[in-house]
Amino acid sequence: xxxxxxxxxxxxxxxxxxxxxxxxxxxxxxxxxxxxxxxxxxxxxxxxxxxxxxxxxxxxxxxxxxxxxxxxxxxxxxxxxxxxxxxxxxxxxxxxxxxxxxxxxxxxxxxxxxxxxxxxxxxxxxxxxxxxxxxxxxxxxxxxxxxxxxxxxxxxxxxx
Amino acid sequence: xxxxxxxxxxxxxxxxxxxxxxxxxxxxxxxxxxxxxxxxxxxxxxxxxxxxxxxxxxxxxxxxxxxxxxxxxxxxxxxxxxxxxxxxxxxxxxxxxxxxxxxxxxxxxxxxxxxxxxxxxxxxxxxxxxxxxxxxxxxxxxxxxxxxxxxxxxxxxxxxxxxxxxxxxxxxxxxxxxxxxxxxxxxxxxxxxxxxxxxxxxxxxxxxxxxxxxxxxxxxxxxxxxxxxxxxxxxxxxxxxxxxxxxxxxxxxxxxxxxxxxxxxxxxxxxxxxxxxxxxxxxxxxxxxxxxxxxxxxxxxxxxxxxxxxxxxxxxxxxxxxxxxxxxxxxxxxxxxxxxxxxxxxxxxxxxxxxxxx
Numbered sequence: 093x094x095x096x097x098x099x100x101x102x103x104x105x106x107x108x109x110x111x112x113x114x115x116x117x118x119x120x121x122x123x124x125x126x127x128x129x130x131x132x133x134x135x136x137x138x139x140x141x142x143x144x145x146x147x148x149x150x151x152x153x154x155x156x157x158x159x160x161x162x163x164x165x166x167x168x169x170x171x172x173x174x175x176x177x178x179x180x181x182x183x184x185x186x187x188x189x190x191x192x193x194x195x196x197x198x199x200x201x202x203x204x205x206x207x208x209x210x211x212x213x214x215x216x217x218x219x220x221x222x223x224x225x226x227x228x229x230x231x232x233x234x235x236x237x238x239x240x241x242x243x244x245x246x247x248x249x250x251x252x
Numbered sequence: 253x254x255x256x257x258x259x260x261x262x263x264x265x266x267x268x269x270x271x272x273x274x275x276x277x278x279x280x281x282x283x284x285x286x287x288x289x290x291x292x293x294x295x296x297x298x299x300x301x302x303x304x305x306x307x308x309x310x311x312x313x314x315x316x317x318x319x320x321x322x323x324x325x326x327x328x329x330x331x332x333x334x335x336x337x338x339x340x341x342x343x344x345x346x347x348x349x350x351x352x353x354x355x356x357x358x359x360x361x362x363x364x365x366x367x368x369x370x371x372x373x374x375x376x377x378x379x380x381x382x383x384x385x386x387x388x389x390x391x392x393x394x395x396x397x398x399x400x401x402x403x404x405x406x407x408x409x410x411x412x413x414x415x416x417x418x419x420x421x422x423x424x425x426x427x428x429x430x431x432x433x434x435x436x437x438x439x440x441x442x443x444x445x446x447x448x449x450x451x452x453x454x455x456x457x458x459x460x461x462x463x464x465x466x467x468x469x470x471x472x473x474x475x476x477x478x479x480x481x482x483x484x485x486x487x488x489x490x491x492x493x494x495x496x497x498x499x500x501x502x503x504x505x506x507x508x509x510x511x512x513x514x515x516x517x518x519x520x521x522x523x524x525x526x527x528x529x530x531x532x533x534x535x536x537x538x539x540x541x542x543x544x545x546x547x548x549x550x551x552x553x554x555x556x557x558x559x560x561x562x563x564x565x566x567x568x569x570x571x572x573x574x575x576x577x578x579x580x581x582x583x584x585x586x587x588x589x590x591x592x593x594x595x596x597x598x599x600x601x602x603x604x605x606x607x608x609x610x
Binding site: 104111114115117118119121122124126127128130 | 306308309310311312313314317568569571572573588
C-alpha cells in the first residue's frame with residue numbers, strides 16, 4: 093500500500109481519488125445553508141457573536157447603581173485618551189471622605205475597541221455591548237456619558 | 253424536430269426575389285453578424301452572472317443580490333460601468349500591438365463561436381472540416397494574449413503571456429487528440445455530420461469507455477486552454493496582479509473578459525456538441541413514444557441546457573481546486589494527459605475497427 097503512491101499508475105489513481113474527494117466536499121458546501129447576513133433587512137433578528145465589541149457601556153442594576161469606583165485605571169490603560177473619568181470628593185454620612193464618579197466620558201470617535209479598559213477594570217464596571225450602528229451627523233454626538241443621571245456606586249454587601 | 257433551415261431558406265428566397273443575389277447575401281451576412289454579436293454579449297452577461305452566483309454558492313455565500321431581484325441586473329450595471337471607463341495607453345508600450353491584441357482575442361473567440369450549431373439547420377459556419385477549423389480558429393486567441401503581454405511593457409504581463417503561451421500550446425494537443433477520438437468514431441469532421449451520427453444515442457453512450465475518457469480529457473484540456481480553473485496561471489491574481497491584461501482598462505479589458513467567459517462557453521458547447529449530442533434530443537433506441545416526446549423540446553433548448561450543464565461542471569472544478577505551479581502544469585500535460593489521450597485514441601480506433609461500439 094505504501095509504495096502505491098510512487099508508481100505511475102498509483103499516482104494517477106491516487107490523484108483521481110483525491111480530486112473526487114475535493115469535488116464531493118465543495119458540492120456539499122454548494123447545497124449547504126448560506127452564511128451571508130443580509131444586514132439592513134435582517135436588523136431585527138441579527139445577533140452578533142458573544143465577544144463582539146460594539147460600544148463601551150457601563151451596566152447599571154435596577155436601582156440605578158453601577159460598579160465604578162472612579163479609580164481611573166481604564167483612563168490610564170486607554171492608548172487613545174478616549175476615556176475621561178471625572179470624579180468628585182464627597183463626605184459620607186459617617187464623616188469619611190470618599191471619591192465618587194461624577195462623569196464617565198467616552199469618545200466613540202477615537203475608540204479603537206482594543207478592550208484594554210475592560211481588562212484593566214478591577215470591578216467589571218464597564219463592558220462592550222453588541223450595538224454597532226454608530227453613525228451620527230455630528231462629531232459631538234460621539235462623546236457619550238456612560239454613567240446614568242443620578243446613579244451611584246453599588247455598595248458592597250458587608251459579610252457579617 | 254423544427255428545422256431552422258426552412259426559415260433561412262424562406263428569407264433567402266424572399267430577398268433574392270426583390271434584389272440581386274449579391275445584395276441578398278450581403279444583407280444576410282450583416283444580419284448574422286449582428287445576431288452573433290448580440291448572442292455573444294448576452295451569453296457573456298449570463299455566464300458572468302452565473303459564475304458569480306455559482307462561485308458564491310461554492311463559498312457558502314449568496315453572491316450578488318442587491319441590484320435587481322437576486323442581483324440579476326448586477327452584470328448589466330458592470331457592463332455599463334465598463335463602457336464608460338477610459339481606455340488609456342501606457343507610455344512606453346508598443347501602441348500598435350497593444351491596441352491590436354484585444355481584437356485578436358475577441359475575433360478568435362467570435363470565429364470559434366460561429367462554428368457551433370445551435371439548432372437543426374441553424375449553424376452559421378458548417379463545412380466538411382468544421383472541427384479542424386474550430387481548433388485552428390481557437391488557437392488564434394493565444395496570439396492575442398502573447399501580443400498583449402509583449403506590447404504592454406510590463407513584467408507581469410510578459411510573464412503571464414509567456415505562461416499562457418506554454419500552457420495553451422501544450423494543452424491544444426490534448427484537446428485536439430480528444431476531439432480526434434470522437435472524429436474517429438463518427439467518421440466525419442463537420443459538426444452537422446457529428447450531430448446526425450448521434451441521432452440514435454449520444455456519443456458518450458455510443459462510444460462508451462473511450463468516449464467518456466475523451467470527454468473528461470477534453471474538459472481538462474479545454475479548461476486549461478481558456479485559462480480557467482486550476483489552470484489560471486496566465487492571470488494568477490495573487491502572483492501577477494492580472495497577468496497579461498494588467499495594463500488594459502475600459503472596453504479593451506472588457507474584450508479580454510468577454511473572451512475569457514465565452515471561451516469557457518465555447519469549450520462547454522463543443523463538448524456538448526461532440527459528446528452529448530448538441531441540439532439532438534435524448535433518444536433511446538426502440539422507445540419510439542419516448543423519442544417523440546423528447547422531440548417536442550426544441551433543439552436550442554437541448555443545446556443550451558447541455559452547454560450550461562458542462563459550464564457548471566467547469567465552474568465546479570474551478571472553485572474546488574487550487575492553482576497548479578507551472579512545472580506541475582506542464583508535467584501534467586506531457587507526462588499524464590497526452591499519453592492518456594494517445595492511448596485512448598488507439599483504443600477508440602481498435603474499437604471502431606472491430607466494431608465494438610453501439
